[in-house]
Amino acid sequence: MRKLFTATLLSFALCTAALAAVDPLPFKDRAEEVRFQNLTKQLRCLVCQNESLNDSSAPLAADLRRDVFEQMRAGKSDAEIKQWLTARYSDFVLYDPPLRGATWLLWFGPALILLVGGGALFATIRRRTAAQPANTPAPTSEDDW
Amino acid sequence: MNARLLPFTGFVLVLALLGFGIWWSSTHDLREVPSPLIGKPAPAFALPLLDDPATSFGSKDLAGQPYLLNVFASWCFACRDEHPILMQEGKRLGIKLVGFDYKDEADDAKRWLAQYGNPYDVVIADLPGNVAIDFGVTGAPETFLVDADGVIRYKYISPITPEVIATQLLPRIAAKKGAQR
Numbered sequence: 001m002r003k004l005f006t007a008t009l010l011s012f013a014l015c016t017a018a019l020a021a022v023d024p025l026p027f028k029d030r031a032e033e034v035r036f037q038n039l040t041k042q043l044r045c046l047v048c049q050n051e052s053l054n055d056s057s058a059p060l061a062a063d064l065r066r067d068v069f070e071q072m073r074a075g076k077s078d079a080e081i082k083q084w085l086t087a088r089y090s091d092f093v094l095y096d097p098p099l100r101g102a103t104w105l106l107w108f109g110p111a112l113i114l115l116v117g118g119g120a121l122f123a124t125i126r127r128r129t130a131a132q133p134a135n136t137p138a139p140t141s142e143d144d145w
Numbered sequence: 146m147n148a149r150l151l152p153f154t155g156f157v158l159v160l161a162l163l164g165f166g167i168w169w170s171s172t173h174d175l176r177e178v179p180s181p182l183i184g185k186p187a188p189a190f191a192l193p194l195l196d197d198p199a200t201s202f203g204s205k206d207l208a209g210q211p212y213l214l215n216v217f218a219s220w221c222f223a224c225r226d227e228h229p230i231l232m233q234e235g236k237r238l239g240i241k242l243v244g245f246d247y248k249d250e251a252d253d254a255k256r257w258l259a260q261y262g263n264p265y266d267v268v269i270a271d272l273p274g275n276v277a278i279d280f281g282v283t284g285a286p287e288t289f290l291v292d293a294d295g296v297i298r299y300k301y302i303s304p305i306t307p308e309v310i311a312t313q314l315l316p317r318i319a320a321k322k323g324a325q326r
Contacts, residue, residue: 046178046283059248060283063274088281090181117155124151 025069032072039078040065043085044093052095180281180300187214187291188279192269195246195254202269204295211321212241213314214289215265215305216277218249219257221285227304231264234310240318244268247277247285290314292321 027033037054043064045056053061053068064085071081085093097103105112182188191203215231217224235242244265246254251270258268271277280289283302290299298317301309 049176060274060278063278067275067278087181088278089283090179090281092178120151120155 025065035078036069036072039072039081040068042095043068043082044095046089046093174302177302178281178283180297182281182297183300185297186295187289187297188276190276190279192271192276195244195251195258195268195270198251198270202267207241207243207291208295209293210241211290211292211318212243213238214243214245214280214291216245216247216280216282216285216287216289218247218285219253220249221247223304224286225261227286228261228264230305230307230310232262234307235264238310238314238318241266245277246270247282248272248274290317 025036027036040054041052043053045051045053045058045061045064047058047060048056051058051061053064068081068085071084076084082094091097091103097106099107187204189204191201191205194200194202217227231242242265244258244263244267246268249270249272251272254268254270274282281300286304288301288305289297292298298321299313301313305314
C-alpha cells in the first residue's frame with residue numbers, strides 16, 4: 001500500500017515536472033496568446049535546433065520565451081523582438097532567413113539550378129530535332145544519346 | 146560540346162555539389178550558432194559573485210583590462226573535460242579569467258569548484274540566465290575573449306583545448322598587447 005502511495009506521488013511529481021517544462025505564461029487574453037504562439041513558432045530554439053522556440057522544452061528556450069513575452073508586454077513589435085534576438089543569436093534564430101547579400105544563393109539557388117537545367121534540356125532537344133529530319137525512323141535504344 | 150557528354154557532365158556537377166556538401170559539413174559544425182557580437186562591445190552586465198552574492202561584479206569592474214569569460218556550470222558534463230585545461234593553461238594567458246556560472250545552484254557550483262579546482266580570478270553567477278542571453282550564450286561551455294576596450298574579439302563554443310589556446314587565444318592576446326605598447 002505504501003509502495004503504491006509512493007509510486008502515485010512520484011508519478012504526480014513527474015507529471016508536474018513535465019508540465020513545468022513548457023511554462024504557462026500569464027497571457028491577458030486570447031489575442032496576446034495567439035500573437036505569442038505565432039511569433040515563437042517562427043523562432044528557432046538554439047539548443048534543440050529542429051524545434052521552434054514554441055515547442056522546445058530546453059531551459060534556454062524557456063528563458064527566451066519569457067524574454068519574448070516580457071518584450072511583448074513592454075509594447076515591442078514582432079520585428080523589434082526579432083531584431084533583439086538576431087543581435088544576440090544572428091539570423092540562426094529565425095526560421096525564415098532574410099534576403100540579403102549572403103543569402104541570395106539560398107533564396108535563388110534552386111531557381112538558378114532549374115534555369116540552367118531547363119536551358120540545357122531545351123538546347124539538347126532543339127539540337128536533336130534539328131539534326132533529325134521528321135521522316136527518319138527513331139533511333140534504337142542502343143544508339144540513344 | 147558533344148551532346149553525348151551532357152548527361153555525364155550534369156551527373157558530375159551534381160556529384161560535385163553533393164561532395165561539397167559532405168566536405169562542408171565535415172569541416173564545419175552546422176549546429177554552431179555564429180555570434181553576431183564578435184567585434185562589438187560586450188554587453189554591460191553586473192552579477193553577484195558566487196562566493197559573495199551580496200557583492201555585484203560586472204563590466205565596470207573589468208573596464209580597461211582584457212579578460213576571458215568562461216561560461217561553465219556544475220551540470221555541464223563537457224565543462225568537466227575543459228576544466229583541467231583551464232587549470233593547467235589558464236595562467237599562461239596572462240589575462241583575467243572570469244568564471245561565468247550559468248543557470249546553476251550556488252552550492253552545486255561551489256562544490257564543483259572545490260572538487261575540481263578553481264582556475265578563475267573571479268566567479269560570477271547568472272542563475273536566471275539573462276546576462277547569458279545578452280552574450281548570445283546557447284549553452285556551456287562557451288568562452289569569450291574581451292579586449293581592454295571591452296570589445297568581444299573571439300568566441301569559442303564547446304570545451305577549450307590546448308590547441309585553441311595556442312592558435313586562437315594567445316595570438317589574439319599578444320596582438321592586442323603589442324598594439325598597446
